[in-house]
Amino acid sequence: MGNSSQDAGTAAIDFAQYLHDDTEQGVFSVRRDIFTDPEIYDLEMEYIFESNWVFLCHESQLPNPNDFYTTHIGRQPVVVIRNQQGELNGFINACSHKGSKVCLTRQGNTKFHTCSYHGWVFDNNGKNVAVKDNEDAAYSDAFKALDFGLKPVPKIAEYRGWIFGSIEADVAPLEEHLGDMRQFIDLLVDQSVDGMELIPGMSSYTFNGNWKMQIENCLDGYHLNVAHKGFLEITNQRVKRLGDKYTGPDIEAMFNTDLQTGSFGWEQGHALFFTENPAPEYRPLWPERENLQKRIGEAKTDWMIRFGRNFTIFPNVQCTDNAVIGQFRVLRPLAHNKTEMQIYCWVPKGEAASARQQRLRTYEDFFDIAGTGTPDDVAAYMNCQEGAEGRLAQWQLGYGRGQTALTNGANSLADELGLQPATSTAGPLTMSDETLFHASYRAWLKMMTSGQQRALDRPTKTEPTRSSNQAGS
Ligand code: FES
Ligand SMILES: [Fe+2]
Structure with missing residues (x-):
């Protein structure tokens, strides 16, 4: 591969070679070296992170x-x-x-x-x-x-309180970059008249894996009852022993095939996975539902309480509001094989003390760095990173589930919220859709290609100017 910071005259890289994206044949796969090549990492920093919101x-x-x-x-x-x-x-x-x-x-x-x-x-x-x-x-x-x-x-x-920045001045307005994700931010912010906040205090950790593993995992329902088998067994025991006194998630009940689940992917690289809660009456927001219906309407309230949602706003922020409650993750790639995570518990401001307590305990239980879930994921990333070095097996097959349930554009559930995704799926949790990962790789390809073009078009040397450092200039 060429120099990581390309000058005019450097041969362009065809980034399409890293994806096998054949919609007609229903095939999508990713070349493993985008997880292991340090030069790809350098170019991602320049063309994705330092060229977009x-x-x-x-x-x-x-x-x-x-x-x-x-x-x-x-x-x-x-x-x-x-x-x-x-x-x-x-x-x-x-x-x-x-x-x-x-x-x-x-x-x-x-x-x-x-x-x-x-x-x-x-x-x-x-x-x-x-x-x-x-x-x-x-x-x-x-x-x-x-x-x-x-x-x-x-x-x-x-x-709505989510602050974004771009090193590149020539980017679309933030509203356009966020697109439909604004509605999913609204579904968090509107849970309280006072909006949402991140609870002071956070966990930070690094894992020895590529950042795109985190991008995928937040929306990966397929690993839930395998990688997190320990958590599943714990929750099964709690359901059995505590009965009605248990207000945490019943993971096994989520696999009921009568429950609606599905996903959306957007052109900007954002994606969302939703699952119908088997027991919405245990959600901390449940006592507020009548107030919410009056304030924001039935459809939005229904989406807040009936459905759990996990989403990624490409390329570096992820949020969950599902049965396992309230994680806010910010990822920072440090190298091709190292990523820093900052994780927070997000909450509706001013919620009842009992709801806050339930939210915090459930968050700590699974998501926090010492919880039962996060260490499983970190171990999986390390195993995948080491496995990806086996480049003789060049292509990943982890993007195929859900292909025949895929709708191009919006499905009826997307219509309910007036969304305009690039792709939609609907099916039981056991389908464990993987097509929602396509959105971020398609955005990856688009950003890498346009970033490279911009770099190739750029004059080779930027002359210092007296005013270029001025705040507000
Ligand atoms: S580096 Fe000298 S004053 Fe900041
Ligand atoms: Fe996980």
């Missing part, structure tokens, strides 16, 4: 003026700052002097950010307001005319 943080992580939150867009360190007027801005978290990260903690509140290396100071609009010992510096006039501010992230936008 990515999730940065939730408003509940920086609610007040002068709050900041540090994160990454691809490989680039970023700080999101709420200025004194309450406006959100994003900056590359690198001092203009010698590049030290300026904000060293995950989050905080301060009017001024002082670099820990030589003490340059920046305000909450990214402007440099102090250079230590400036008077005696003997700087040239030409140097003094340069902009010392933090480099702004070209695009920051928010949808």
Whole structure:
């Protein structure tokens, strides 16, 4: 493969060679080296993560003026700052002097950010307001005319408290990127009149596997009663022993073939998997259903309570609102074979104490890093990463279930919510649809191809300009 950062004149890579996507024949597979090739990882960072919208943080992580939150867009360190007027801005978290990260903690509140290396100071609009010992510096006039501010992230936008950013200025509006996912964000936010929040405190861990394994696994119903067999056995025992006193998920009951399940995939790479809850009366939201029906209507309330939903907003944020309750995951690829996860419990603001308690205990039980579920998935990723090195077996076959249940465009359930997915399926949980993974790989191909084209079209050298560093420019 060629150089990871392509210059004009470099031969283009045909990324279509990595997917076998034949809709007519009903075949879809993925070449294993996209999980194992470090150069593919580099290009993904450049063409996907650093060229498109990515999730940065939730408003509940920086609610007040002068709050900041540090994160990454691809490989680039970023700080999101709420200025004194309450406006959100994003900056590359690198001092203009010698590049030290300026904000060293995950989050905080301060009017001024002082670099820990030589003490340059920046305000909450990214402007440099102090250079230590400036008077005696003997700087040239030409140097003094340069902009010392933090480099702004070209695009920051928010949808109902979900904050996204893009290093590439030339991207579609966030609303367009999110598309139908706005309705599924609404289904979380509208659970309370006050909206949703991430509970303070989080778990962070890394796994020795490629980020796309996480993209797939969040929507993989097929592994539930195999990889998480221990959890299934525990819940079976609880159902048997506690009877009506048990308010957690009954996993075995979810496999009842009378229950509706299905999936949607969208052109932007987003995908969603839904399952009908076998016992919606045990959901923490159940006591609120009449209020909800009045406030947001029957159809939305039905989707909130009757159906569990897992979704991915490509490429880095995933959310669940299913029988196992409330996980919010942000993924960060660190290498072709290493991924960092940050996981949170999301909640409707101001819910009843009993509902909050049920939600937290159920979340901890399965999703938290010490829960019964997450370690199973991490072990599966490691096994898959090691297995993927067996490149003599070049193609993965994990994308075929659900092919004959596939509808191009919307099915009747999508119509209920007025959705316009690229593909829809419906069938029992035992069908364990895998066609919903196609959306993210098709978006992968589109982004890799357009990102490469943009790189090839780019002038080979960017001249420094005096105003290019200016916050707000
Ligand atoms: S690197 Fe920040 S002041 Fe020198
Ligand atoms: Fe899992």
